[in-house]
């Protein structure tokens with residue numbers, strides 16, 4: 524099983540494959556703290572991180588934004604007092620690509636080193 528935290532995203536266009544059910548089960552095992560949400564028929568990965576202050580939450584938000592820009596793969600980010608909700612999915616295929624699991628694992632790595640985690 525490849526280590527998702529060391530992987531990089533591949534260019535994802537409209538005909539890129541969604542993850543299969545088998546891949547989904549295997550990839551979810553690497554990001555056990557993430558939930559699957561389905562919104563308007565689109566499968567998404569979602570996790571909420573708790574922080575002591577809004578300032579810490581904002582700093583983490585910006586750190587996630589930096590890796591998103593680097594990988595050209597972008598999340599939905601909800602930054603609130605004391606928490607950040609990160610949601611990954613691939614707009615181009617209206618579902619989950621391996622990229623989304625890579626970025627969820629990379630988000631977890633960022634959180635491990637983030638200041639102000641509760």
Ligand SMILES: C[C@H](O)[C@H](O)[C@H]1CNC2=NC(N)=NC(=O)C2=N1
Nearest residue numbers: 595596597598612613614615616
């Ligand atoms: C043109 C640009 O490469 C694409 O629009 C990228 C940008 N970031 C993206 N982010 C996500 N989550 N899904 C996409 O399909 C996507 N596409």
